Amino acid sequence: MADTHSPTTGVLEGFFGRSWSWEQRLRLAAFMHKEDFDFYLYAPKSDAHLRNRWRQDWPADQWQALKNLRHTYHSAGIAFGLGLSPLDLCTPEGKADTKAFKEKITRINQLEPDWLGLFFDDMRGDIPDLAARQAELSHFATTHSSAQRIILCPTYYSTDPVLDKVFGARPSNYLPQLGRELDPAIQVFWSGPQVCSATYPLEHLQEITHLLQRKPFLWDNYPVNDGAVKSQHLYLSPPEASRFENQQHIEGIAANPMNQFALSLPALAGLAQGIKCRAPATIDTLLKKLFSQPLAELLRQDAPFFANHGLNELDENERQRLLQRYRPHLEKEEAAREVTDWLNGGYTFDPACLTE
Structure with a gap:
């Protein structure tokens, strides 16, 4: 309880x-x-x-x-x-x-x-x-x-x-x-x-x-x-x-x-x-709890970059490398599809959000 x-x-x-x-x-x-x-x-x-x-x-x-x-x-x-x-x-x-x-x-x-x-x-x-x-x-x-x-x-x-x-x-x-x-x-x-x-x-x-x-x-x-x-x-x-x-x-x-x-x-x-x-x-415990072991390990490795650097610091070669990393998991893993979509610009900023 x-x-x-x-x-x-x-x-x-x-x-x-x-x-x-x-x-x-x-x-x-x-x-x-x-x-x-x-x-x-x-x-x-x-x-x-x-x-x-x-x-x-x-x-x-x-x-x-x-x-x-x-x-x-x-x-x-x-x-x-x-x-x-x-x-x-x-x-x-x-x-x-x-x-x-x-x-x-x-x-x-x-x-x-x-x-x-x-x-x-x-x-x-x-x-x-x-x-x-x-x-x-x-x-x-x-x-x-x-x-x-x-x-x-x-x-x-x-x-x-x-x-x-x-x-x-x-x-x-x-x-x-x-x-x-x-x-x-x-x-x-x-x-x-x-x-x-x-x-x-x-x-x-x-x-x-x-x-x-x-x-x-x-x-x-x-x-x-x-x-x-x-x-x-x-x-x-x-x-x-x-x-x-x-x-x-x-x-x-x-x-x-x-x-x-x-x-x-x-x-x-x-x-x-x-x-x-x-x-x-810990992030390691949470990722393993929620996702398959291979995807959890990828996300654990990439989480610091995603949080601290992000899309603005990605050159095209690095973006393609990340897309390749998540490609094997696209069919079965929703989280992998979200990472890929984000890398491809699928979550465009809404300018109605004014407070950042």
Whole structure:
């Protein structure tokens, strides 16, 4: 059984660019059950019906796929949720449009989600009364949603100045006002000192807890690789143990994975072991656990280069050499096909990702 004192741990599919397939999402449920994860949040940036076309209903085939997804995660004992981004409702013009918001929540209720995320990231933040409006929308969602848990991602979800550069200067007292006005039962995502934080220092977590008047729920951007720089890399290693040494000071942690499904599994399994068992796993152990022995050995050898150097430092001869190394495994190994596709430029950076 999981350590009941461990923070709630899950996977948040929240990246830009090339999405996972529905079949991969279904397979993730069995993996998460085996690794003792607690929740999965469906929030790919490619699903426009959660973002810029959130007022529109999903097409019938996508709706059926979502129903299948919810059923599969419930059957696996994993809490299921969605991340909704009604960004334009934060503007002065959007204040009158609560009918569409209620209709969307009512539609999502038909999926019987355990969690509902309200994601206000990736939007302009220089909006009058931003914190008050986001708290108001969160309370409206709480009233109308059947989800047991509501979790908000603020517009400024890190102290990283890149957010101010891209989305406008954050309003003064944004976090204290949000913490003060937001119902204590609503949790708040936080990515740490940076959008992609290497560690979560104790002093930082204590400061954010004070500002938000609740422990932060970490949106952990590892091993995600959807940014202009990170898309040139693959991250196979488990998270460093130091990342989560202050886990008693967080409410939970949601790992944002890579665009490559199979290649994300070692880092995710390493996170689960580090949090639940409080014992860091080695990359060698994880690769052997998840892949065939020959492929695991190749990935172990190449993982440092993939993480630290990547595509930008590959000349054509080296790229061809790597393609040859993985070619014998293409037929049977999904991870080998992902490496090859990445080497061939199949995971092109999505310029909609602005925060790297």
